[in-house]
Amino acid sequence: MMLERTHVQPLTVNSSRDEPSTDDASVAPKIRASGVNVSYSGRLAINNVNLDIKAKSVTALIGPSGCGKTTFLRCINRMNDLIEGCEVTGNITLDNEDVYGSDVDVVVLRRRIGMVFQKHNPFPKSIYENVAYGPRIHGQATKGDDLNQIVERSLVRAGLWDEVKDRLDAPATGLSGGQQQRLCIARAIAVEPDVILMDEPCSALDPIATARIEELIDDLKTKYTIVIVTHSMQQAARVSQRTAFFHLGELVEENEAKIIFTNPSDERTRAYVTGSIG
Amino acid sequence: MNERHIVSAYDEDLRQLETLVSEMGGLVESQLATALDALVQLDPDTAKDVIQRDKIVDDYETRIDKHTTEMLVLRQPMAQDLRVILVALKLASNLERMGDYAKNISKRTVTLSGTTNVTSAAQSIKSMGDKVLEMIKEVLDAYARRDGELASTVILKDEDVDRMHTNLFREFLEMMTADPQHISLGTHLIFIAKDVERVGDHATNVAEKIHYMLEGSMPEGDRPKDDRSSGILVDAAGGDTQS
Numbered sequence: 001m002m003l004e005r006t007h008v009q010p011l012t013v014n015s016s017r018d019e020p021s022t023d024d025a026s027v028a029p030k031i032r033a034s035g036v037n038v039s040y041s042g043r044l045a046i047n048n049v050n051l052d053i054k055a056k057s058v059t060a061l062i063g064p065s066g067c068g069k070t071t072f073l074r075c076i077n078r079m080n081d082l083i084e085g086c087e088v089t090g091n092i093t094l095d096n097e098d099v100y101g102s103d104v105d106v107v108v109l110r111r112r113i114g115m116v117f118q119k120h121n122p123f124p125k126s127i128y129e130n131v132a133y134g135p136r137i138h139g140q141a142t143k144g145d146d147l148n149q150i151v152e153r154s155l156v157r158a159g160l161w162d163e164v165k166d167r168l169d170a171p172a173t174g175l176s177g178g179q180q181q182r183l184c185i186a187r188a189i190a191v192e193p194d195v196i197l198m199d200e201p202c203s204a205l206d207p208i209a210t211a212r213i214e215e216l217i218d219d220l221k222t223k224y225t226i227v228i229v230t231h232s233m234q235q236a237a238r239v240s241q242r243t244a245f246f247h248l249g250e251l252v253e254e255n256e257a258k259i260i261f262t263n264p265s266d267e268r269t270r271a272y273v274t275g276s277i278g
Numbered sequence: 279m280n281e282r283h284i285v286s287a288y289d290e291d292l293r294q295l296e297t298l299v300s301e302m303g304g305l306v307e308s309q310l311a312t313a314l315d316a317l318v319q320l321d322p323d324t325a326k327d328v329i330q331r332d333k334i335v336d337d338y339e340t341r342i343d344k345h346t347t348e349m350l351v352l353r354q355p356m357a358q359d360l361r362v363i364l365v366a367l368k369l370a371s372n373l374e375r376m377g378d379y380a381k382n383i384s385k386r387t388v389t390l391s392g393t394t395n396v397t398s399a400a401q402s403i404k405s406m407g408d409k410v411l412e413m414i415k416e417v418l419d420a421y422a423r424r425d426g427e428l429a430s431t432v433i434l435k436d437e438d439v440d441r442m443h444t445n446l447f448r449e450f451l452e453m454m455t456a457d458p459q460h461i462s463l464g465t466h467l468i469f470i471a472k473d474v475e476r477v478g479d480h481a482t483n484v485a486e487k488i489h490y491m492l493e494g495s496m497p498e499g500d501r502p503k504d505d506r507s508s509g510i511l512v513d514a515a516g517g518d519t520q521s
Contacts, residue, residue: 261357261360262356262357262360263357263494263495264357270358271281274283274355274356275288275356276282276283277282277284
C-alpha cells in the first residue's frame with residue numbers, strides 16, 4: 001500500500017473513553033482524515049477528502065450512490081485493504097496515531113474501530129457465542145464469569161438483553177432482523193472499541209426496528225464515536241450531530257446536521273437534501 | 279429558480295402553497311385599502327363589507343395551515359424547501375392579523391359613520407395607511423419575485439410609519455384636550471391609527487420572514503423604530519411633553 005505522508009497538525013490527545021463529551025471545537029478530533037484519495041484499479045473513487053470526526057458524537061456520511069461515502073467509511077478501519085486493486089493515499093489518524101502506519105496491527109485496529117454492516121450478519125452460532133467470540137479471541141476475558149459479564153453488559157448496552165436473556169443458547173439466526181442487527185451492535189461493542197462504523201445499519205429494517213437502532217445510536221454516542229453511512233437523510237438528521245455530504249468522490253460540505261439540513265452552504269448539498277435537479 | 283424537484287408533485291405542492299400565500303396577501307392588501315377608503319368616506323356599507331370579508335382571510339389561513347402541515351408530513355422538506363414551508367405558515371399568521379386590523383378599523387368606521395368632523399383626521403390616517411399599503415404591496419412583490427433586496431427596503435419603511443403614528447397620536451390627544459367633546463371620537467381615531475401602525479409592523483415581520491426564507495437567517499441588526507407615542511403627554515393647556 002502506498003501512503004503519502006501529509007502534514008498533520010500536532011494534537012494533544014486524550015484517548016481515555018471516560019472523558020466528558022464536549023462541543024468545544026478546539027478538542028482534538030478522534031479521527032482525522034487528511035488528503036485521502038482512494039482508487040480501485042486506478043479509477044479514483046474518492047478525491048482529497050479532509051475530515052475531522054469528533055469523539056463521542058455521531059457523524060453521518062450522506063450522498064448519492066457511488067459518491068464515495070462507504071469507500072471513505074471503509075478506509076477508517078482499513079476494510080479496503082481486503083479489496084484487490086484498492087489503493088489508499090493520504091493520512092488517517094485515530095487519536096493521532098496513523099491508521100496506515102507500518103507497525104499497525106490491523107486486528108487491533110479493527111478491535112478499536114468496530115463495524116456494523118447493512119445486512120445483519122450474525123455468526124451461525126448461539127446468541128451468546130456471537131457476543132463472546134470477539135472478547136475471547138482478543139483475550140479480553142479468560143474466565144467464564146468475566147465473559148458472561150461482557151456478554152450481558154454488551155447485550156444490555158445494545159438494548160437486547162431483556163429480549164434474549166432467557167435464550168442465550170438459541171441460534172442467533174432465529175432472531176428478528178432488528179434483533180439480529182442489535183446483536184451485531186452488541187458483538188461490535190463487546191470488544192470495547194473506541195469507534196463504531198455503521199454502513200446503512202437500518203436499510204433492511206422496518207420503521208420500528210429502525211427507531212430502536214436509532215435510539216441505541218443516540219445512547220451509544222455517550223461512550224463511543226460513531227460514523228454512520230445512510231441513504232436516509234431523515235435518519236442522518238435524526239441521529240447525527242454532524243453530517244458530511246459526499247458527491248462524485250468529493251467531500252462537498254461538512255457541518256452541524258441542523259445546518260446541513262436547514263441551510264447548507266453548497267448548492268450541490270442543497271439540491272441533494274431537497275431532492276432537486278438542476 | 280429553474281431548479282425542480284425529482285418528484286414533480288412536490289413542485290406542484292410548493293406552487294399551490296405560494297399561490298395561496300400570494301392570494302391571501304392580495305386579499306389583505308385590498309381589505310386594508312377598502313377599510314381606509316370607507317373610513318375617509320365614513321361609508322358604513324363598505325366598512326361592513328370589509329368586516330364580512332375577513333372570514334375569507336381567516337379561511338385562507340386555515341387552508342395554508344392545512345397545506346403546510348400536509349407538506350411537512352408527506353414531503354419531509356429540507357433546507358430551502360423547509361424554510362419556504364415554515365415561512366408560509368408564519369406569513370399566513372401575520373397576514374391574518376393584518377386582516378383583523380382592517381376589520382377593526384372598519385368596525386370603528388361603522389361606529390363613527392354618524393359623526394361629523396372626521397374628514398381631516400381620517401385623511402391623516404389614510405396618508406399613513408397609504409404608506410403601509412405601499413409596504414404590503416412591496417412585501418408581496420418581494421415574496422412573489424424572491425427579492426430579498428426589496429424585502430429589506432420594506433423593513434426600513436416602517437420607521438416612517440412609526441413617525442407618522444407618533445404625530446397622529448399627538449394630534450388626536452391635542453384635539454381631545456382642546457375640546458373634551460372630542461374624547462369619544464379621538465379615542466376611536468387613536469385606536470384606528472394604532473391599528474394601521476400595527477399592520478405596518480406585521481408587514482415588516484413578513485419582510486423579515488422573506489429574508490429568512492431566502493437567506494436562512496433573520497436580517498442583521500435591530501429593525502428601525504421611531505414610534506414615540508408611548509412617551510407623549512399632552513397637558514390641559516394643550517402643550518405636550520415627550521418623556
